[in-house]
Amino acid sequence: MKDLYVDKVLIVEGKSDKNKVKNIVKEPLEIICTNGTISHSKLDEWIDFLEDKDVYILVDADEAGEKLRKLFKREFPNAEHLYIDRMYREVATAPVHHLATVLLSANIDVHTEYLEMG
Template identity: 85%
Template sequence: MNEGIPEKVIIVEGKSDKTKVKNIIREPVEIICTNGTISITKLDELIDTLFDKDVYILVDADSAGEKLRKQFKREFPEAEHLYIDRMYREVATAPEHHLATVLLGANIDVYTQYLDR
């Protein structure tokens, strides 16, 4: 493991998702925004840079998020998919404790205060 270079990568849709997740995570994790959609060319470039990392997909529980998730499942089947509860719909609006639980379930170290309800 290279010191200072994150071995884990979380792919989210937007900047607000990135900010929310970043505040909860305790370990060095690279968080990449797709800004909602991603072209096949951009996706291929991204996959080339991520081949040796643990990649997690965390997108909204809506039609745009599902479309993006399907694209990643097809083009990058090695990635692990993390799901928020459908009742929250968006990563950015999901409660911190819910996101912390989802991330912890994927062996991503989170600040313990977010695990309290």
């Protein structure tokens, strides 16, 4: 997590998710990875770090993603949950135009060329 203050944070599962989303997003946004799981100590760190930020959750549309989403709903009740279409299953394999649309619907500024790729 960076020292530079950013008021929006997106939580994703893996590095490939992070890299894909990072290219689409146009505004300052910190993207942090769970790497599939999250320890209690890491979760406690995040609770402190995220308390004054707008938190968005974007995880895969599979069993592991739903398990993480359930945990985040409990620990970060004010977070906004973003959903990819179930047919894509994974954030990393979802088309960029679909991800751009999902992010834009949450008022996250995206590069418009990704919206035009659909």
